[in-house]
Each structure stands twice: as structure tokens, then as C-alpha cells.
Amino acid sequence: MKILLVDDEAELVSALAERLSFRGFEAQWVSSGDEAVQKVHENDYDLAVLDVKMPRMSGLELREKLKKIRPAMKYIFLSGHGSEDDYRAGAAEAVCYLVKPVKIEELVEKINQALGRE
Amino acid sequence: MSIKGIFKPEFWDADAQAAGPYKRLFDYKRIWQLCFAILVMVSLIPILIMASIDFSVTRGAIKSENTLRAARTTSNTRRSVSFFVEERKSALQLLVEMENFRSSYNKENLISMLKSLKNSFGGFIDLGVIDENGKQVAYVGPYKLEGREYCGQDWFRQAVDKGVYVSEVFLGFRDSPHFVIAVKHFIGNDKSKYRILRATLDTRQFNDIFSALDLPQGEDVFLVNREGVLQTPTRWNGDLFSKVSFDLPEKSFRTKVQQITDHNGETVMVGYAYIENTPFVLLFVKTKKEFMGAWQRSRDTVTWLTGVSIAVILVVMWAVASYLVERIYIADMTRSKALQQMEHHNRMASIGRLAAGVAHEINNPLAIINEKAGLLKDLFTFSKAYEADERLIGLVDSVIDSVERCGRITKRLLGFSRQSDIEFRPIYPQKVIETVLSFLNKEAEYRCIDIHVSVMEGIYEVVTDRGKLEQVLLNLISNAFQAMKDGGALQIEVARKDKNNLIFTVRDNGCGIPESDLKRIFEPFYSTKKQSGGTGLGLSITYGLVQDLGGAMSVKSELGKGTEFSFTLPSSPRSKGDK
Numbered sequence: 001m002k003i004l005l006v007d008d009e010a011e012l013v014s015a016l017a018e019r020l021s022f023r024g025f026e027a028q029w030v031s032s033g034d035e036a037v038q039k040v041h042e043n044d045y046d047l048a049v050l051d052v053k054m055p056r057m058s059g060l061e062l063r064e065k066l067k068k069i070r071p072a073m074k075y076i077f078l079s080g081h082g083s084e085d086d087y088r089a090g091a092a093e094a095v096c097y098l099v100k101p102v103k104i105e106e107l108v109e110k111i112n113q114a115l116g117r118e
Numbered sequence: 119m120s121i122k123g124i125f126k127p128e129f130w131d132a133d134a135q136a137a138g139p140y141k142r143l144f145d146y147k148r149i150w151q152l153c154f155a156i157l158v159m160v161s162l163i164p165i166l167i168m169a170s171i172d173f174s175v176t177r178g179a180i181k182s183e184n185t186l187r188a189a190r191t192t193s194n195t196r197r198s199v200s201f202f203v204e205e206r207k208s209a210l211q212l213l214v215e216m217e218n219f220r221s222s223y224n225k226e227n228l229i230s231m232l233k234s235l236k237n238s239f240g241g242f243i244d245l246g247v248i249d250e251n252g253k254q255v256a257y258v259g260p261y262k263l264e265g266r267e268y269c270g271q272d273w274f275r276q277a278v279d280k281g282v283y284v285s286e287v288f289l290g291f292r293d294s295p296h297f298v299i300a301v302k303h304f305i306g307n308d309k310s311k312y313r314i315l316r317a318t319l320d321t322r323q324f325n326d327i328f329s330a331l332d333l334p335q336g337e338d339v340f341l342v343n344r345e346g347v348l349q350t351p352t353r354w355n356g357d358l359f360s361k362v363s364f365d366l367p368e369k370s371f372r373t374k375v376q377q378i379t380d381h382n383g384e385t386v387m388v389g390y391a392y393i394e395n396t397p398f399v400l401l402f403v404k405t406k407k408e409f410m411g412a413w414q415r416s417r418d419t420v421t422w423l424t425g426v427s428i429a430v431i432l433v434v435m436w437a438v439a440s441y442l443v444e445r446i447y448i449a450d451m452t453r454s455k456a457l458q459q460m461e462h463h464n465r466m467a468s469i470g471r472l473a474a475g476v477a478h479e480i481n482n483p484l485a486i487i488n489e490k491a492g493l494l495k496d497l498f499t500f501s502k503a504y505e506a507d508e509r510l511i512g513l514v515d516s517v518i519d520s521v522e523r524c525g526r527i528t529k530r531l532l533g534f535s536r537q538s539d540i541e542f543r544p545i546y547p548q549k550v551i552e553t554v555l556s557f558l559n560k561e562a563e564y565r566c567i568d569i570h571v572s573v574m575e576g577i578y579e580v581v582t583d584r585g586k587l588e589q590v591l592l593n594l595i596s597n598a599f600q601a602m603k604d605g606g607a608l609q610i611e612v613a614r615k616d617k618n619n620l621i622f623t624v625r626d627n628g629c630g631i632p633e634s635d636l637k638r639i640f641e642p643f644y645s646t647k648k649q650s651g652g653t654g655l656g657l658s659i660t661y662g663l664v665q666d667l668g669g670a671m672s673v674k675s676e677l678g679k680g681t682e683f684s685f686t687l688p689s690s691p692r693s694k695g696d697k
Contacts, residue, residue, distance in 0.1 A: 009482055009485070009486060011489075011490070012485050012486045012489050015486070015489035015490050015493040018493055018496070019492055019493050019496050022496045022500040099529055100481050100482065100484070100488075100525075101481065101484045101488035101489075101521055101525045102485070102488070103522070104492050
């Protein structure tokens with residue numbers, strides 16, 4: 001079960017990756033959209049957790065790019081911003097949308113849901 | 119505006135200093151004074167001009183009317199008197215021209231003549247014939263005057279000189295007023311031989327001329343001689359043979375009218391005419407009081423009316439000026455309140471944006487702390503390298519809990535600062551009330567206010583705009599907080615009103631609202647807290663918000679016991695069209 005975490009806050013995403021790995025996920029992390037594209041080219045991930053607000057490339061844009069590379073990949077969005085527009089965009093794509101700070105149990109549950117396992 | 123407000127309007131004590139450099143624009147007292155002065159001037163000047171014109175016109179009219187009337191009466195009476203004397207004089211002249219008169223002065227003849235004179239003209243008392251030596255040679259009449267000498271008397275000389283003589287009225291030795299007409303005639307063709315026919319007339323007929331005049335009150339017509347001694351009875355100018363109280367005007371045979379000041383200092387109007395060939399002067403007298411009486415009455419009326427009009431105008435103008443300036447004042451106050459309000463809204467909006475930014479900024483470090491602490495906990499839990507130390511896990515747990523609490527606050531703040539158009543979504547009343555209370559919980563705790571929320575069973579969701587509902591509840595609850603003393607009780611209830619409507623009630627046990635204010639509390643800018651900075655907009659905005667949501671709002675209050683605001687909400691919104 002390979003998961004890619006993308007967030008400009010390296011401190012956050014590194015800790016999160018480690019925590020997920022404790023829970024049986026193979027989690028890798030990058031801190032920018034470009035790196036994420038590169039990683040996705042190299043590896044085959046089941047799911048990506050994307051930050052909505054990132055410098056240069058937003059999470060939504062990044063998803064469009066990643067979709068072209070790996071159409072089967074699932075997405076979960078994280079955001080620190082309680083913006084209505086982001087929420088709508090996320091909800092419209094029927095993908096999970098979580099607001100930071102997020103509980104690890106909640107995230108794990110959402111990942112399992114997205115991947116269709118119980 | 120109350121009556122008191124008209125005479126001592128609110129703006130009277132308004133502080134113009136506050137307006138700074140534009141204080142002249144806001145000097146309501148000065149505006150009022152200007153307004154009042156202009157209004158009063160514009161309305162009073164025409165009235166005063168009209169009144170003074172009316173004064174002089176009426177005065178002139180009455181004066182000329184009186185003058186004309188005096189002239190007419192005088193003139194007519196002069197003609198009558200003149201005719202009376204002239205007629206009798208002519209009769210006597212006719213007598214002396216007759217042959218049978220001149221031929222013999224016997225008594226029978228004179229008796230028959232006197233009789234015919236009495237019958238035809240009237241007024242004759244006796245007839246006498248006097249020779250050139252002044253001796254009465256023949257006499258008929260009630261007195262024994264035959265043989266009497268008149269040669270030394272003035273009238274005799276005048277009759278001899280002028281041929282005709284008319285005397286003043288006098289008592290003579292008969293002791294009754296009478297006057298004499300004497301006519302000189304020559305006997306034959308000898309100019310040195312003459313006789314004088316002397317007739318005495320009583321004044322009864324003469325006086326009848328005057329009493330026949332139908333004079334109004336205050337007018338008097340009578341005769342005087344050239345010295346001003348009264349010849350006929352008067353109404354109020356003295357007795358017969360007394361002197362009139364003023365000097366006679368200068369001689370004129372034409373009728374004239376003058377104003378004369380008499381010896382008592384009173385002004386009288388005098389119409390007069392000297393009657394030709396007699397010693398008589400006809401006088402028409404009218405007192406000033408009488409002839410200006412009509413004018414004075416009309417002047418009094420005009421003065422009275424003008425006075426009342428001026429008083430009414432002053433009162434009305436005062437009220438109008440006060441009302442106008444009060445309106446301006448209220449408009450200015452309203453505008454400045456609205457500006458303040460806008461300023462306040464603007465500031466609140468920017469604080470809202472700022473709060474959202476701050477919340478977002480805080481969220482990221484919170485997330486990092488969360489993950490780091492979580493990782494620590496995971497390490498203690500999953501890794502064998504670190505023993506599962508209960509105390510350390512407890513510490514980390516409390517860090518995570520705190521982060522979670524902060525996270526709730528920042529999320530709520532972000533949600534609350536979001537400003538959007540009205541948007542109907544299903545929401546849970548219980549949750550909305552809790553969110554709103556979460557902003558006021560601290561204050562409630564500090565002030566020991568007991569809050570009781572009860573939502574009727576079976577109410578789970580209502581489709582409405584969350585933001586507006588939150589604001590309505592926030593306004594009502596914070597109002598209730600302001601009305602209550604520390605330790606009050608607040609009750610919030612949600613109940614089903616009917617199939618389609620919910621009713622929300624916010625009830626406090628605070629100071630209550632007086633009956634008189636109750637009708638007006640939803641009006642914009644109506645505030646009982648003006649001193650403490652109220653704008654009077656809170657409840658009117660709340661009212662508007664409830665209407666936006668398709669509901670209705672009402673209030674019940676009892677002074678000293680508390681207030682209950684309630685509003686209904688449709689459980690699913692009607693479409694905008696039938697709102």
C-alpha cells in the first residue's frame with residue numbers, strides 16, 4: 001500500500017509519513033508539486049494526500065497533472081484554510097477533504113475508505 | 119415632536135464644537151435663529167405695511183367724509199336760515215312799497231297787515247312805524263310801545279344808514295328772545311322824509327329750523343352773533359346768550375370747515391358760514407372724539423387683529439423653525455450615526471478577514487505540533503526502542519488535546535469569518551446554538567449567567583442560512599446578556615410551531631423594556647442606549663435577517679421581570695419568489 005504525501009511543510013509531512021508507516025502504510029513524502037510529479041513517474045502509488053495551498057502549484061492543479069500519469073490513483077486533500085471554494089472543489093470531485101490539524105485516526109479511516117478497504 | 123420639543127428643541131444644547139472646522143455648518147442654534155428671523159421678517163413686514171396703510175387710508179377717508187358732511191350740513195342750514203330771514207325781509211319790503219301803507223299809518227291797517235303776516239309767514243309778534251326822529255308813531259302788538267323813542271339806539275341809526283336792518287336775538291325788556299327786522303322807506307318823492315317799519319319776530323320758528331335737522335349724536339348746529347354769543351339753543355355748546363368755548367374763525371360768507379382747538383384744549387371740527395346782511399354766524403360743531411370715533415374703532419380693530427396675527431405668526435414661525443431645524447439635526451445625527459456604523463462594520467469586516475488569516479497562520483504550526491506530538495506518541499507506542507512510559511504518553515496526549523482544542527477554535531473562527539450570500543443548507547439548531555454560545559461562554563462564566571438550552575425532541579435539522587441564523591442568535595443573546603445582571607438566567611428554546619415552522623425563543627430575566635419603547639425597538643436608529651454608544655441598529659438588523667430567512671419576529675416584555683424575543687423559521691425555505 002504505497003502512499004505519497006505532498007505538503008510544503010516538510011516538518012509536518014515527514015512526521016505524518018513516519019506515523020503512517022507505523023500503521024502499516026508505505027508512506028513517502030515530498031514538499032513540492034514538482035517533486036511529487038517526479039516521484040509519481042518513478043513509483044506507482046495507490047493514493048496521494050495533497051495539501052490544497054502550496055506555493056507555485058496548488059493541490060488541485062497537482063492532481064490534474066498526476067491524473068494524467070496515474071489515472072487510477074486516489075486523492076485526499078488537506079487544508080489549513082477553511083475556504084468555501086476549496087471545500088466545494090474538493091467535494092465536487094467526491095474526494096475526501098480534511099482540515100488541518102487532523103487526527104491521525106481520522107486520516108487513516110479516510111485512506112481506508114478511499115482505497116475501498118475496511 | 120412634543121410641545122416641549124418645539125419650544126426647547128433637542129438641538130438647542132447640541133455641541134457644535136464636536137464638528138471641528140465645519141462647526142458653522144452644525145451650529146443649529148444659529149441656523150434656527152437665522153431661520154426664525156427670516157420667517158418672521160418675511161411674514162411680519164407685509165402685515166405691518168398693510169396695517170399702516172390701512173391706518174392712514176381709513177384715517178383720510180373718515181376725515182374727508184366728516185369734512186364733507188360738515189360742509190354739507192352747514193351749507194344747507196345756512197341756506198335755510200338765510201332764506202328765512204330774507205323771506206321776511208322781502209315781505210316787509212313789499213309792505214312798505216304798497217300805496218295804502220304809505221298813505222296812512224292808522225292802526226286798523228297795521229292790525230290787518232300784522233294779521234296777514236302772521237298767517238302767511240308766521241313768527242311776527244308786532245309791527246311799529248318810527249319816524250325820522252326815532253319816535254314810534256304807530257304800533258300794533260301785545261305790548262304798549264306807542265310813542266317810544268328809539269333815536270339814540272344803534273339799530274335805528276343802522277336802519278337809517280343802510281335801509282334794512284336785522285338785529286341779533288336779544289331779550290330786550292320783554293324778557294323773551296326775539297329779533298328785529300327794520301325797513302326804511304321814503305314818503306313820497308322827498309328823500310328827506312322817511313319812516314322805518316320795525317317788525318319783531320319771535321325765535322320759535324327760527325329755532326325750529328335747527329331742531330328740524332336730524333343730526334346724529336355728537337353734532338351740533340346753531341347760530342352765534344359775530345362776538346360768538348349763542349343765538350339759538352344748542353345741544354351741548356352752552357345756553358342761549360352764553361359765549362361759545364372757542365374763538366370764531368375768520369370771516370367768510372362761503373361755507374368752510376376747520377379744526378379748532380377750544381379753550382379747554384379739545385380739538386373740534388367746525389363748519390361755519392357768516393350769513394350775509396345779518397349779524398348771524400352759523401356754526402356746525404363736532405368733537406374730535408366723535409368725528410374720529412369711527413377711525414379709532416377701525417384702528418382698534420386693525421391694531422387688535424395685527425397684534426393677534428403677529429402673536430400667532432411668532433408662535434407658528436417658532437414652531438416651524440424648530441421643526442425644520444430639528445429635522446435637519448435628526449438627519450445629521452442619523453447620517454453621522456450611519457457613518458459611524460459603516461466605519462464600525464468596515465472595521466469588523468477587516469477584523470474578520472484578519473482573524474481568518476491569523477487562524478490560517480496558526481493552523482499550520484498547530485498541525486506540525488499535532489503531527490510531532492502524534493509521532494512521539496507513536497514512537498512510545500509502536501517502537502520497542504522506547505519503553506511505553508505512561509507518564510510521557512500522558513504528557514503527549516495533553517499536548518494533542520490542546521492542539522485539538524485550538525484547532526476547534528481556529529476552525530470555528532474560519533467558519534464564522536466567512537462572508538457569503540444567503541445560502542440555504544440543512545443545519546442542526548442545537549449545533550448552531552452551541553456555536554453561538556461558544557463565543558459567549560466565557561462572559562457567561564464570569565458573570566455567573568445560567569444558560570439553559572432546550573430543543574424539542576424530534577427537531578434535527580432545519581434548512582436555512584447558517585451565518586444569518588448565527589448572527590440573529592448572537593444579537594439576541596448578547597442583548598439578553600446586556601439586559602441581565604450578574605447571575606441571571608437565560609433560556610433558549612427551539613420548538614415546533616406547526617407543520618412547517620419552528621419557533622426559537624430567547625428569554626432572559628433582565629430589566630425588561632417599557633411599554634412605550636416596545637413598539638419602536640425594531641425601528642432603525644431607535645436606541646435607549648444612546649449615551650452608552652448604542653446605535654439603534656442591532657434589533658432592526660436582526661429583524662431584517664429574520665425576514666430574509668422567511669420568518670417573523672416578535673417580542674414580549676415585562677418591566678423588571680424580563681424579555682422574551684421569539685422568531686419563527688420555516689423548516690424548509692420557500693422559494694424567493696413568494697417571500
